[in-house]
Amino acid sequence: DIQMTQSPSTLSASVGDRVTVTCRASQSISSWLAWYQQKPGKAPKLLMYKAATLESGVPSRFSGGGSGTEFTLTISSLQPDDFATYFCQQYSHYPWTFGQGTKVEIK
Amino acid sequence: EEQLLESGGGLVQPGGSLRLSCVGSGYTFRNGPMSWVRQAPRKGLEWISAISGSGGSIYYADSVKGRFTISRDNSKNMLYLQMNSLRAEDSAIYYCARRSSGLDLWGQGTLVAVSS
Numbered sequence: 001d002i003q004m005t006q007s008p009s010t011l012s013a014s015v016g017d018r019v020t021v022t023c024r025a026s027q028s029i030s031s032w033l034a035w036y037q038q039k040p041g042k043a044p045k046l047l048m049y050k051a052a053t054l055e056s057g058v059p060s061r062f063s064g065g066g067s068g069t070e071f072t073l074t075i076s077s078l079q080p081d082d083f084a085t086y087f088c089q090q091y092s093h094y095p096w097t098f099g100q101g102t103k104v105e106i107k
Numbered sequence: 108e109e110q111l112l113e114s115g116g117g118l119v120q121p122g123g124s125l126r127l128s129c130v131g132s133g134y135t136f137r138n139g140p141m142s143w144v145r146q147a148p149r150k151g152l153e154w155i156s157a158i159s160g161s162g163g164s165i166y167y168a169d170s171v172k173g174r175f176t177i178s179r180d181n182s183k184n185m186l187y188l189q190m191n192s193l194r195a196e197d198s199a200i201y202y203c204a205r206r207s208s209g210l211d212l213w214g215q216g217t218l219v220a221v222s223s
Contacts, residue, residue, distance in 0.1 A: 001169075034209030036152075043202055043216055044144075044152065049209035087152055091209065094166040096142075096154040 002026050002090050006099035012107040017078045021102045023071045023088035032092035035064055035073045038101075039084045047086075048073065078104070109133040109212055111203050116217030123193050123221070129186040129203030129214055137161075137181035140206040143188050145199040146216075153199075156188065157206070171197075193221045 003026035013019050023033065031051040036044035046055045048064040051071055061076045075082055083106055088099040115127040129141070142157040156177040157166045165177055176189040186203050198221045204210035 036210075038152075043213035044210070045213075046209045046211045049207075049211075053208070055209070055211065089152070089154070089209070091206075094157070095168045096157070098152040098154065100151045 001095055002029060002093055002097050004088055004090055004097050004099040006086075006088055006102050008102060009100065010103045010105060012105050013078050014107045015078055015080060017107075019075050019078055019104060021073045021086055021088075021104075023066075023073070023099050025069045025071075025090055028068045029090045029092035031067045032090060033064075033066070033071050034089045034091060035062075036087045036089065037082075037084045038087065044087065075104075111205065111212055111214035113201065113203050113214040113217040116201065116219045118220045118222065119193055120223050121194060121221055124189070124191045125193065125219060127188040127190065127201055127203075127217060127219075129188075131184045131186070131205070134205075134212075136184040141177075141179065141186045142204050142206055142210060143177060143186075144202045144204055144210070144213075145197075145219075146202070147196075147199040150199075158186070190219070193219075195221050197221050 005024045007022050033051045035048040038044040052064045063074045065072045085101045085103045087101050110132045113129045143155050155168045155171050158177045174192045178187045200216040202216045203214045205212040
């Protein structure tokens with residue numbers, strides 16, 4: 001199975017900060033990577049797919065990059081609504097696997 | 108509005124069975140591959156099963172293979188997860204989700220608790 005490793009596990013930041021979350025795959029997944037945002041008590045929400053394609057309706061302050069085994073999710077200017085947990089997920093090979101999550105909290 | 112709505116969760120004893128259902132609305136259900144994803148309390152997300160739009164291709168995570176069965180009835184816009192031989196570690200919120208590029212539409216989840 002492909003292991004997905006996110007870093008950091010927790011990120012403390014302030015409104016307006018630029019933040020980056022990293023996701024590493026244990027083997028190449030080309031660009032078959034998605035990012036999700038989850039708030040407490042809610043279902044995950046798709047932010048990005050194919051590593052760098054923004055889902056419809058997602059603010060442009062979110063961006064994604066990378067290919068192969070190294071990927072990033074960047075929020076250019078953190079907004080109050082962005083404090084949440086973020087997960088990466090590979091859909092290159094079954095079984096699909098998720099990263100363990102990165103909690104973005106208020107500094 | 109496109110929606111997915113799960114049902115069927117509840118409390119079940121170890122070794123028991125449960126069938127989860129998920130109804131899709133607001134879009135052409137038969138066109139979309141579907142998945143089940145679960146999340147144990149205060150834990151991360153775990154993909155557990157997927158099925159193609161026609162139902163002809165099915166995949167499982169090792170953790171549920173041989174115990175869970177995914178199926179769909181496109182005439183009713185329904186997705187199912189039959190869960191047998193349940194264990195305490197199967198306790199989680201179970202989400203159904205549509206695959207477009209990534210999992211782009213999720214239900215609100217249904218809670219399964221396995222305990223004696």
